[in-house]
Amino acid sequence: MTMTAQEVLERLQEVLGEAILSHEIREYTMGVKRKRTYGEVWLTIRPEALRKAVEAVFGIDYPHLHFITGNDEGGEVITVVYSFGLFYANPWGEVSVVIKFDLPKSNLVLPTITDLMIGAETNEREIREMLGIEFEGLKNKRHLFLPDDWPEGKYPWRRDEYGVEDMVKHTHRSVNEIRKERGEQ
Amino acid sequence: MAKTQYYVPVGPIHPALKEPIRVEAMVEGERIVEVDVKRGFAHRGIEYMGMKRNAIQTLYLSERICGICSISHPYAFVIGTEKALGIEAPPRAQYIRTIIGELERIHSHILWLGVVAHEMGFDSLLFWTWKGREKLLDILELITGNRINYSVFMIGGVRRDIKESHVKALRDMINYYRIFTEEMKDVFLSDPVYKARTRGVAQLSKKMALELNVVGPVARAAGIRMDVRQDMPYDAYADIGVRAIVPQDIVGEARGDAYDITMVRLYEIDQSLDIIEYCLDEMPEGKLMAIPNYVALLAKIRRTEGEAIGAHEAPRGEVIHYFRYGNKRDGPLFWKVIAPSYNNINTWKPLLLGAEVADIPIVVAYIDPCMCCNDRLAVVRNEEGRIIDPEALHRKAVEKTERLKRDLGVRE
Numbered sequence: 001m002t003m004t005a006q007e008v009l010e011r012l013q014e015v016l017g018e019a020i021l022s023h024e025i026r027e028y029t030m031g032v033k034r035k036r037t038y039g040e041v042w043l044t045i046r047p048e049a050l051r052k053a054v055e056a057v058f059g060i061d062y063p064h065l066h067f068i069t070g071n072d073e074g075g076e077v078i079t080v081v082y083s084f085g086l087f088y089a090n091p092w093g094e095v096s097v098v099i100k101f102d103l104p105k106s107n108l109v110l111p112t113i114t115d116l117m118i119g120a121e122t123n124e125r126e127i128r129e130m131l132g133i134e135f136e137g138l139k140n141k142r143h144l145f146l147p148d149d150w151p152e153g154k155y156p157w158r159r160d161e162y163g164v165e166d167m168v169k170h171t172h173r174s175v176n177e178i179r180k181e182r183g184e185q
Numbered sequence: 186m187a188k189t190q191y192y193v194p195v196g197p198i199h200p201a202l203k204e205p206i207r208v209e210a211m212v213e214g215e216r217i218v219e220v221d222v223k224r225g226f227a228h229r230g231i232e233y234m235g236m237k238r239n240a241i242q243t244l245y246l247s248e249r250i251c252g253i254c255s256i257s258h259p260y261a262f263v264i265g266t267e268k269a270l271g272i273e274a275p276p277r278a279q280y281i282r283t284i285i286g287e288l289e290r291i292h293s294h295i296l297w298l299g300v301v302a303h304e305m306g307f308d309s310l311l312f313w314t315w316k317g318r319e320k321l322l323d324i325l326e327l328i329t330g331n332r333i334n335y336s337v338f339m340i341g342g343v344r345r346d347i348k349e350s351h352v353k354a355l356r357d358m359i360n361y362y363r364i365f366t367e368e369m370k371d372v373f374l375s376d377p378v379y380k381a382r383t384r385g386v387a388q389l390s391k392k393m394a395l396e397l398n399v400v401g402p403v404a405r406a407a408g409i410r411m412d413v414r415q416d417m418p419y420d421a422y423a424d425i426g427v428r429a430i431v432p433q434d435i436v437g438e439a440r441g442d443a444y445d446i447t448m449v450r451l452y453e454i455d456q457s458l459d460i461i462e463y464c465l466d467e468m469p470e471g472k473l474m475a476i477p478n479y480v481a482l483l484a485k486i487r488r489t490e491g492e493a494i495g496a497h498e499a500p501r502g503e504v505i506h507y508f509r510y511g512n513k514r515d516g517p518l519f520w521k522v523i524a525p526s527y528n529n530i531n532t533w534k535p536l537l538l539g540a541e542v543a544d545i546p547i548v549v550a551y552i553d554p555c556m557c558c559n560d561r562l563a564v565v566r567n568e569e570g571r572i573i574d575p576e577a578l579h580r581k582a583v584e585k586t587e588r589l590k591r592d593l594g595v596r597e
Binding site for chain 2: 013028031033038040064066067071082083089090092093094117118121122127144147157
């Protein structure tokens with residue numbers, strides 16, 4: 001039982017209602033001699049409705065998580081993107097559901113989705129250490145890519161005062177120079 | 186007497202691992218009771234580098250993400266960028282892209298078969314499979330000029346043509362691999378030692394595979410018919426109508442162990458040969474690039490606002506690139522790469538618990554891990570022991586390609 005992108009969007013609109021700020025169906029035509037189209041659903045929602053939206057996606061069918069990522073452009077918000085693939089294993093049938101929202105930097109907390117899909121743990125741990133977004137309910141909070149002795153409060157993907165710009169400035173100087181400045185020798 | 190638990194670290198530098206990753210296991214006798222995987226030893230921040238370059242530079246940077254899947258990342262990149270720009274590659278370019286993508290799938294699968302045999306201690310199988318793989322690398326070098334980083338893709342097309350003289354060499358190669366694949370099936374699938382060593386090892390149920398979000402041959406071996414070439418087709422795959430290969434089609438049931446993965450990969454080699462044959466038969470004529478002028482291409486990217494997701498079925502699973510263009514920049518404002526092993530490494534922890542220490546290499550190797558391969562440094566010395574400068578290295582590479590053309594009987 002598969003659904004088209006339009007039907008998926010209608011189902012999500014029923015569940016989420018006012019929480020959807022904007023929605024769009026993008027259709028892409030592929031092929032050379034036998035052209036066909038497949039659709040993707042792109043949603044922008046309110047950040048507090050994330051858990052409800054993810055549960056709605058899981059309610060349609062067990063999805064495949066493409067990725068979770070976030071983008072900081074130095075402003076007041078971090079744009080977070082969740083992408084799910086529904087109805088995979090069907091020729092031309094996969095519908096990508098891309099959920100976007102702006103998370104204010106004053107309240108960087110999101111609900112975890114690892115209780116629904118344990119495979120999302122990798123994504124959440126990466127976002128947590130790279131952007132400083134806290135996931136409520138995430139059990140494993142160790143660093144994934146960064147070393148264990150990474151300084152607290154520094155997030156490589158951030159482009160504000162929490163970023164690593166000042167660390168990058170020191171990369172050309174030797175350890176000895178830095179020690180001399182500090183008077184450690 | 187209570188058993189003592191011992192701490193056994195494997196990696197990041199270890200003879201059994203080609204790439205830096207650390208598996209920290211607590212063992213009780215021969216059984217693993219606790220396990221922890223650490224990654225990130227080769228994290229180079231390529232995504233951040235790509236956000237500071239223009240799109241064409243980023244395309245060739247994406248090729249350097251990984252050495253073995255060096256076509257997968259550019260493929261996903263061009264698919265996604267073409268979606269964002271709204272351009273379509275010419276038909277001939279789409280077919281050539283498909284051929285090169287499938288050639289790489291074959292060489293990656295044969296490489297994996299050798300690696301997994303090596304991890305079990307079957308070194309003669311490693312040498313035999315890798316010797317058979319050389320013919321394919323020669324063909325790739327004939328078409329593109331390089332063995333590893335082909336640099337043949339371009340946004341809206343390809344940079345190298347498959348000429349009439351190459352077609353004969355390609356058809357010879359297909360015949361060679363038809364026989365070679367049959368021999369490999371014979372050796373791998375009916376060998377009692379290989380069967381005993383892989384049946385029931387690293388067994389993943391369908392439910393677990395779904396929850397762990399695995400992709401590619403690992404998911405297909407667990408019985409999930411999941412393949413980007415089938416679900417969201419592109420290029421020539423859309424004409425062919427590729428079907429995912431699952432063990433149910435071959436032997437009637439999917440167990441999801443290392444043996445099933447071997448089977449899936451071996452049959453995928455056959456499928457790839459069929460696809461290449463179809464593309465050679467049906468190859469359309471025409472130009473190679475939608476926008477041949479790079480300056481015009483970058484100008485078009487500057488005018489583009491929007492985002493897209495590009496996906497490609499790499500040999501190991503789906504590669505996904507997400508970008509955002511805009512702000513009058515000629516490169517991606519934001520770029521995120523998800524490689525297949527990102528999800529597939531999730532399987533190690535549940536699979537290693539309760540397994541034996543001797544199974545660590547198999548469990549680690551069976552997903553064909555690709556830890557965003559290291560940056561490589563090759564120092565080539567000539568006969569007198571001096572280091573060769575880039576020009577001389579380039580000249581040597583051209584000489585070797587010419588010699589290859591003579592060996593393969595190609596005249597242009």
